[in-house]
Amino acid sequence: MTLAAWGFPRMPARVLIALMSADENALTAGELGERLGVSPAAISGAVRYLIQIGLIVREPAPGSRRDRYRLPDDAWYEASIVKGRALKTVADVAGGGGGALGGGATLSGGRVAEMRDFLVFCQVEIDGLVERWRESRATAAHPPRTTPARRSRA
Numbered sequence: 335m336t337l338a339a340w341g342f343p344r345m346p347a348r349v350l351i352a353l354m355s356a357d358e359n360a361l362t363a364g365e366l367g368e369r370l371g372v373s374p375a376a377i378s379g380a381v382r383y384l385i386q387i388g389l390i391v392r393e394p395a396p397g398s399r400r401d402r403y404r405l406p407d408d409a410w411y412e413a414s415i416v417k418g419r420a421l422k423t424v425a426d427v428a429g430g431g432g433g434a435l436g437g438g439a440t441l442s443g444g445r446v447a448e449m450r451d452f453l454v455f456c457q458v459e460i461d462g463l464v465e466r467w468r469e470s471r472a473t474a475a476h477p478p479r480t481t482p483a484r485r486s487r488a
Contacts (some may be wrong), residue, residue: 345372349380350389353405360404362395390414408471414464421460425453 337347350371353361361369364379370377381403384390388406395402428450435443 342381343380345376346383347378348372349377349403350384353390353403359391360395360402362400362402364400366403411464411467421453421457425450427456428453468488 335405338344348370349366352366356369358365363381364376367377367411381390381392384403385392390403391406392401392403394400423433428446432443432450435446437443438447468486
């Protein structure tokens with residue numbers, strides 16, 4: 335609910351938390367649906383969204399035609415990289431739009447230029463944060479998480 339209150343779509347938030355709290359390294363769509371009590375269609379849309387923003391990855395299930403979903407080893411870093419690319423794309427579009435609206439010489443062009451400038455600023459700041467995160471992880475007492483072996487359900 336906290337993620338949804340921040341504007342994160344509700345079903346992707348539920349799937350993300352289910353994967354984060356699972357003892358298994360990866361889960362199939364069926365396993366996710368069973369744990370969350372939802373339909374395969376709800377899981378399909380949620381995992382598509384989470385893959386798109388870099389918070390989960392899809393991999394083939396060994397010996398099966400099904401896919402499994404898991405968190406990448408550095409999910410939050412990966413998601414910030416995806417978000418950074420999106421900011422750059424929108425800033426580039428805003429740059430062209432601001433120019434088409436007359437740039438700073440018009441009220442509408444000025445608004446769009448302000449948006450572009452803010453997004454460029456955010457991109458630079460995110461790049462710096464990501465670099466500092468890499469440095470922090472490299473010197474941390476606890477090295478980055480490695481993918482544990484899948485636990486048996488025996």
